[in-house]
Amino acid sequence: MTTAHTVRKVGVVGWGAIGRVAGGALAAGGIPGAELVCIVDNRPLGxxxxxxxxxxxxxxxxxxxxVEAAGQGVVREWGERVLASGTDLLVASTGALxxxxxxxxLLAAGPGRVYFTGGAVGGLDLLQSVRGLGPLDSVTLTTTKLPSTLEQPWMDEELLxxxxxxxxxxxxxxxxxxxVPVKFPKSTNVAASVALAVGDLDAVRVQVVADPGALRTRHVIEASGPHGAYRFEVAHVPDAANPATSKVVPHAVLRSLAALAGRTGQIL
Structure with a gap:
């Protein structure tokens, strides 16, 4: 068990738009109680x-x-082995789940523990809390992105x-x-994060919208039930190096790392 005096030794898998920012902050000492000790990537890093x-x-x-920052395939291929080795796993590509x-x-594996980060969307803690009151009647997510970031190999010419x-x-x-996350493995992890918070993959209705005017990636969550109605909307600047993700995602990873390092002193 990690104590308040134990430094988490962190490895980052994937040195792209997410891993490079999160790993760079770790290496610079940006997360007290955690240090970057290695990087895993299939490309030479220099x-x-x-x-x-x-x-x-x-x-x-x-x-x-x-820290998984390389896509859903890594979670599928390596997740169980990471946990079986006694190493904890922080998943950024929640669509794999x-x-x-x-x-x-993954939940049955161990002794390592699996965690996920909310990434580019907020309100998940409130949805988790509401879940304790009973099921929601309706949960919808509308994600709007630039068309080029949503193109997939399975699409026919008419849709393209x-x-x-x-x-x-x-x-x-x-x-x-x-x-939806299966069809857009790099673009719709938010859908999985919302469903994990709600506790029901099939209860969350998702609409993916391509908009050439979407200078910001937009996610709108609407939920309602016997105990209340909730609406969250975010509009993020896409990452210049990888427009399929938002600039905020690596910082969400860092926030999760800070919580896991146990040094933040806050629960918000």
């Missing part, structure tokens, strides 16, 4: 990397906390043409939080 680049197996030997079987295996020639918003997909 001499400028602030920590050694190692294999996944080596990371498990030297870390007590792995919409796979019921994978989620069950509509997106590329759009002069206004175009609905790309409607479904549940179980369906």
């Amino acid at each position: 001499e400028a990397a602030p920590a050694p680049q190692v294999s996944f197996e080596q990371a498990l030997d030297s870390c007590d906390l792995i 919409t796979d019921d079987e994978l989620a069950k295996r 043409d509509r997106m590329r020639s759009a002069t206004g918003p175009v609905v790309v997909m409607s479904g549940t939080a179980r369906d």
Whole structure:
């Protein structure tokens, strides 16, 4: 068990838009109680990397906390092995947890513990609290992004043409939080985060909208039930290096790391 005097030894998997910012802050001492000890990535990082680049197996030997910042595939391939090694896992690509079987295996694995970060959306703590009062009658999420960030290999030419020639918003997909993250593995982790907070993948209705005028990525959550009605809306500046994600996401990861390091002294 981590104590207040234990420094978390952190490995970051994925040195892209999320991992580079989060890992750089760790390396600079930005999170008291946590230090960056290694980086895992399938691309050469060069001499400028602030920590050694190692294999996944080596990371498990030297870390007590792995930060996944490389996509849902990493969670599927490595999640159980990370936890079985006794290493904790912080998941940024929460869309992987919409796979019921994978989620069950991760929760059953151990002795490491699995955590997830809310990423680009707020209000999840309130939705979790409301859940204690009983099921919500309605939960919807509308995500609006630039068309280029939503293009996927499964799309047919008709849909791609509509997106590329759009002069206004175009609905790309409607479904549940179980369906949508699978179709947009790099763009709709928010849907999974909302569903994890609500506790029901099928209860969250999701609409994905492509809008050429979406200079900011927008997420609107609306929920209602016997005990109240709730609405949260965020509009983020996309990350310049990876417009499919928002600039705030690595900072959400850092906030989660600070909580796991146990040094923040606050629960908000």
